[in-house]
Amino acid sequence: MNIATLLAGGRTRLGSHFFELLVGVGLAVLLFDLLRRLVTDTLRVFDLFLFVKEGIVLGLVIGLAGIGLALTYSILHFPNFAHGDYITMGAFAGWVVSYVIAGLGSFDLRDLFLIGVRGDAGGVAVGTSVVQTPVAIVTGLLVAIAFTILATILIDRVIYRPMRDEGVITLLITSVGVALILRYSIAFVWGQETTTLTANSRPQFTAPGIGVQVSTHELTLVACTLVLIAGIHYLIQQTKLGTAMRAMADNPDLAAITGIPTERVVLATWIIAGGATGAAGYLVGLETGILAFNTGWTLLLLIFAAVILGGVGSIYGAIFGGLVIGIVSNVALVWIPSDFTTAAAFLVMIVVLLVKPKGLFEGVTTA
């Protein structure tokens, strides 16, 4: 019996090492092939750097959007499917304000409210961009954060709080319902068409020697994401609130017994998560320059992938997972046609989970 257990354990250990070895060899082969392509000029250096840049930008978008999902998952213990629509909601709220500030006086208020979906106030006409209308952009970002915080708290009070003790499935399905209600409320007002938000993202900066261009809006997105991550890191690691949140993430019952005011921690969680999510929505709009009623919903699958890849509940994991997903789905174009790149990103996620079942940052730590 003992020997049998030992043998079985040994086999499993050997098996998992074998798998890790396989993944390592696979990576080495890909890296070698990448170098070969670069040397033989079947892959241009420009293309590779462009793929990496696009991957980083997409990765930060996904990662920033994933912070809120990771936080709410670790504290409230359910996957919030309405998260994607929180992103859309924040984006719409912020951009309406940006349009009103940028275009007041030159355009009809109603057209500005519709942010170019109908009417004359299109992105190019209003001229929204970081350089041309900085005040409108900064105000829009702040409003997106504030509005999403208020809306998430409201939704929590009305819908999630009464169900706090229900099972995961109940909450999950409820969140799908919330997602649909939000999405189609937005579609009801702004329609189902895609609108162009920004005039342009100039000036562009060209990387010397490589030729890859980086736009002002991409730099803005990177800077804002780093600031937000640093801020959230400080909140969670250095404050009493952060300690309480980590305690709740580890064991909610124990946290309640020790006298942690759980409802107040939940409130704080929604505030941080809502703020990060609203900012993500606004910045996604700024960087891609377009917005539709289902923008967040389309991103949600990738966001979930990033959060799971990073280790559910870890905000650094979410950022890192986002970067992996983003870079893989772009660099994969070196080997496979573009219709399959998303599949490649998910394949990487599955491989990572097979090697490290709890994700890269290993589970619920909120840090």
Add this chain to the structure above:
Amino acid sequence: MVQQVYRRHFISAIGAGGAVGLAGCLGDDNDGSGDENGTETGNGDENLDRTLRVGVVQPQTGGLGAVGQPVTDAATLPVKQIEQADTSLSVDLQTEDTQTEPQAAISAAQGLVDAGYPAISGPLSTATTLQIVENVTVPNEVVQCTLGTAPVISAVEDNDFLFRTSTSDEFMSRAIAQVATEKAQAETVSTLTINDAYGQSLAEAFAEAFEGEVLDQVAFDPEETSYTSQLSEALSDDPDALYVVAFTENGIQILRDFYADFDGETQILGSAGLRNPELGDNVDADLTNITGVDTIGAGPSVDYFTDLYEDEYDRETTQFTWQAYDATAVLLLANAAAGENDGASVRDQMREVASPNGESVGAENFVAGLEMAASGTEITYRGVATDVVFDENGDIGSGSYVIYSYDESGALQLGERIDIGE
């Protein structure tokens, strides 16, 4: 903006053609009831005093709901003309909704067949068309005149009961290949196409029709947040031109990425989706390197139809309204010529009413044309979309396209017409 939604839903459903395909059709008609003049004076009065029955099947809800409604209006316009005219002919119309779903389309068409309608006009998409043909119209010997554009429709085994007044996507690709050579002077072209049946069939047909070399064929997923990497892949062999097959909303994003991350010197060849008067308002760049083609109504009586449609419905004609009018009109003319509400008889008159040597009939004299057809006069229906001449597959052997481009201010310019024949 409204038009772009139409186009998006519409084209995606049209492209969603199944892989049904077995060649073979009946040859020439052999029991044409009366195409010789003068032999029918006896029953002419009787023919002039009857009720023509036609069913319209179009998507009014579902994915193609938005585009299907104006198309339905156009498809019922010939009936309105008859009702408003002073004629002894009357018409019995029933309209059914396909809900853009194959199963609902079958029920809709079956309802019409059960009620005894000998002919069905529509629907828009290839997928629903194929279901109706296979399950309803051909087994029940009912004539159908569809608007689906996938090449597969030509090859359906239909006992010659299936016709279409829209032109196959193949013609569109030949038109853009011609523009690539003559306007853009491109010897090498790469393609960047949406990764569905519509995009693939256009890209393949283009590769076949283009005289120069096709370098890279890249398909993109319509849900991406950025298309820079895909563009980079498509442009990696430095083609003279890039053929972009996209709907307006992806097209805008692709163009924004193109002008932001690349030098913007490559010529862009555009599909119908890149023709949009609002493109300049959404892409802040010099768009003069874009040329493309889109379908137009270019038949002899298109102007009269346009006025009639706008008066009746108070909105502009949109894509496929022309072809929808032609579909119903030619079915009614064939019915009048056949003299009875019978599918096979109507079928045998479909080519006759468009035979080249008769009295010219168009939208402006449609009711008079019906009376001529009913009294046995040889007529030639000259369409609103294009000249309606059915080949042995029931297809129209020509397509009319308009070249579009953008000026320095970003305004849409419509250029010359391209006619593609067999």
